[in-house]
Amino acid sequence: MPQMNMxxxxxxxxxxxxxxxxxxxxxxxxxxxxxxxFRATAGLQETHGLHRCFDTPISEGGIVGIAIGMxxxxxxxxxxxxxxxxxxxAYDQIASEAARLRYRSNGDFxxxxxxxxxxxxxxxxxxxxxxxxEALFTHIAGLKTIIPSNPYDAKGMLIDAIEDNDPVLxxxxxxxxxxxxxxxxxxxxxxxRGHELGEVPSGHYTVPIxxxxxxxxxxxxxxxxxxxxxxVAQKVAEDMGLNADILDLRSLLPLxxxxxxxSVKKTGRCVILHEATRTSGFGAxxxxxxxxxxxxxxxxxxxxxxxxxxxxxxxQEWAYFPGPKRVGNALRKVMEG
Amino acid sequence: xxxxxGSNKSRLxxxxxxxxPGDTPDYSHIAVPAAHTPPRPDPLCEAHETTPHxxxxxxxxxxxxxxxxxxxxxxxxxxxxxxxxxxxxxRAMDERMFTMQRQGKMSFYMKSTGEEAVSVGHALALQxxxxxxxxxxxxxILINRGAxxxxxxxxxxxxxxxxxxxxxxxxxxxxxxxxxFSISGNLGTQLIQGxxxxxxxxxxxxxxIASVFTGExxxxxxxxxxxxxxxxxxxxxxxxxxxxxxxxxSSFQGIAAGEGETFAARGTGYGLATLRxxxxxxxxxxxxxxxxxERARRGGGATxxxxxxxxxSGHSTSDDPSKYRPENEPEVWPFGDPLERLKTHLIFIxxxxxxxxxxxxxxxxxxxxxTYKSAEAMGNLxxxxxxxxxxxxxxxxxxxxxxxxxxxxxxxxxxx
Numbered sequence: 001m002p003q004m005n006m007x008x009x010x011x012x013x014x015x016x017x018x019x020x021x022x023x024x025x026x027x028x029x030x031x032x033x034x035x036x037x038f039r040a041t042a043g044l045q046e047t048h049g050l051h052r053c054f055d056t057p058i059s060e061g062g063i064v065g066i067a068i069g070m071x072x073x074x075x076x077x078x079x080x081x082x083x084x085x086x087x088x089x090a091y092d093q094i095a096s097e098a099a100r101l102r103y104r105s106n107g108d109f110x111x112x113x114x115x116x117x118x119x120x121x122x123x124x125x126x127x128x129x130x131x132x133x134e135a136l137f138t139h140i141a142g143l144k145t146i147i148p149s150n151p152y153d154a155k156g157m158l159i160d161a162i163e164d165n166d167p168v169l170x171x172x173x174x175x176x177x178x179x180x181x182x183x184x185x186x187x188x189x190x191x192x193r194g195h196e197l198g199e200v201p202s203g204h205y206t207v208p209i210x211x212x213x214x215x216x217x218x219x220x221x222x223x224x225x226x227x228x229x230x231x232v233a234q235k236v237a238e239d240m241g242l243n244a245d246i247l248d249l250r251s252l253l254p255l256x257x258x259x260x261x262x263s264v265k266k267t268g269r270c271v272i273l274h275e276a277t278r279t280s281g282f283g284a285x286x287x288x289x290x291x292x293x294x295x296x297x298x299x300x301x302x303x304x305x306x307x308x309x310x311x312x313x314x315x316q317e318w319a320y321f322p323g324p325k326r327v328g329n330a331l332r333k334v335m336e337g
Numbered sequence: 338x339x340x341x342x343g344s345n346k347s348r349l350x351x352x353x354x355x356x357x358p359g360d361t362p363d364y365s366h367i368a369v370p371a372a373h374t375p376p377r378p379d380p381l382c383e384a385h386e387t388t389p390h391x392x393x394x395x396x397x398x399x400x401x402x403x404x405x406x407x408x409x410x411x412x413x414x415x416x417x418x419x420x421x422x423x424x425x426x427x428r429a430m431d432e433r434m435f436t437m438q439r440q441g442k443m444s445f446y447m448k449s450t451g452e453e454a455v456s457v458g459h460a461l462a463l464q465x466x467x468x469x470x471x472x473x474x475x476x477x478i479l480i481n482r483g484a485x486x487x488x489x490x491x492x493x494x495x496x497x498x499x500x501x502x503x504x505x506x507x508x509x510x511x512x513x514x515x516x517x518f519s520i521s522g523n524l525g526t527q528l529i530q531g532x533x534x535x536x537x538x539x540x541x542x543x544x545x546i547a548s549v550f551t552g553e554x555x556x557x558x559x560x561x562x563x564x565x566x567x568x569x570x571x572x573x574x575x576x577x578x579x580x581x582x583x584x585x586x587s588s589f590q591g592i593a594a595g596e597g598e599t600f601a602a603r604g605t606g607y608g609l610a611t612l613r614x615x616x617x618x619x620x621x622x623x624x625x626x627x628x629x630x631e632r633a634r635r636g637g638g639a640t641x642x643x644x645x646x647x648x649x650s651g652h653s654t655s656d657d658p659s660k661y662r663p664e665n666e667p668e669v670w671p672f673g674d675p676l677e678r679l680k681t682h683l684i685f686i687x688x689x690x691x692x693x694x695x696x697x698x699x700x701x702x703x704x705x706x707x708t709y710k711s712a713e714a715m716g717n718l719x720x721x722x723x724x725x726x727x728x729x730x731x732x733x734x735x736x737x738x739x740x741x742x743x744x745x746x747x748x749x750x751x752x753x
Binding site: 025 | 468500501502505509511512518521523527528531533535537538540541547559566570731732733734735738739
């Protein structure tokens, strides 16, 4: 089985789809000749030609705008937004246009586009290269928002996104590109080599949008996480000796609420983790749904572990990041409750 | 208090239209070019050769009914009579729908009165398979392309005959089968989408081009810049139309872009071909569109066309234009009425007369009246719309997602 890091898995997914389907085009800032600032499209222009993988002006609204028009004309565009922090100029095209086109035309026109964009901190990116804006997108009817935490899922989910007939926002936790991150920036960096989820089948396979992955099975507590926080959760639970039911949500909208409900009804305790700011974060939605469905099974108040309600600071990156200590405190609290 | 040394002579300037309610509008300062049109270059000319066209005005029809200039297209009397009929039909439908909105049959309506020649002349010069990305004032394109007027009316009435199942407000049509892209209520957004559509067409080696529309007001949106810039970068086979009808709701055109330069001139800096055309002259619109379509189809890239016209009615049924401009301004606007100008020409060349014209107007009125009657029978807002409420959960996604199915069940319980 080929070993890949997450960048290679994403590139492989694009390569598989571009080889299969001439309607798949890849474009964005610096993605063509250079292959993208994170190298996710390296070699695609050489393999598939200038018309299939090309550079765009620095214009996120324009990038998503042409993607919608191309999709309406039968293509399957995959647009890259260089950092999620830059996605806001495209917000109108995503929220008002891509997500609404099918509805407002009653299915006459559709926008099957995929938007890839790196999210999250951990690379000293400061306020403009670290954000996790997922909650701004899960609030939009008509859009799907997904986020893999490992190379295997990244490839399968990206292929599924490209084949989906609705617009999909594919968030890439950039701290996980080269390896799993367990929350300690001073520990030696791990790569995906040797990790079972770094084993990525060649060729075509899909990981269906809408299904959570159970990372570990346990009776003590349910941990709901996605992206970078999945691995922090695993490490902290292990260190604390907890038998945690860890769900890597993978797909935020649609949400695998059945898996969540089943798990919380079993454990009676729930901790929700995300890197994004706290107020009106996706954790609030998760907390509300768990409460609505599992109230009488809960043994303790639901705990949310998040970034602070500040912009993502530069020098204070690890003071902001919801690391092992913050996660551990929440787990202790929920176990005591 | 800010420091005031007196050395800065700049004072905040807010443009104002020349006339407001109570004023006597006088547009004699707008010179209607007597020599008419700038020369017609080869459609594959260098973009900069059209720089003069961005600040002059392409005209074909003189007020006395003559045609002149080298933009005068070779068109048959049949084609011109068809244009006349499409304009008259669009106007008749607008009239009827406006009245019916006032009677509470629908929530809203938008007329295109005074600027029908832009849509009709443009559509006549395109192929029916070219995709237009319209605004809400291009109903003339649908009329020209033979869309079902009953379906259009049912869309406005949001009734059981509405192809959109009541999901969109009146006039925001979607007719893929007539090459008419779904209209967005967010202005300007479709410009860049049309450029993307055209890029895809070029990628597929298709013969089809895109034609995208905005009013002059929404050229102030970033999307207008995206569209011109991407169209230039990728030489997209498209036409970018700015319908300058002088008014964006209550804001005169000087608010959208200052008073220094024409809207067509916006294209010059992007390296696009630029044409500025008398939008009340259906033959000029037709000729300019033919030129731009040929340029796009032959690989010459995009053209920006400013259609200089006048919005005779309010923006929509929701505003009263006499509150922000003189009531008789539409009558004194110096470029005349598109229907009258084409009629005058057809009579001038002996292909039309007053009796036939009166009969045409009667016929349009009759068709509209009968069609409306059958459309209203399928429901309206003042009675029963007859739209199934449960369809609101459909077409959010291709396949219903579990959370939407659940909400649909909750809604069913709410109804019990």
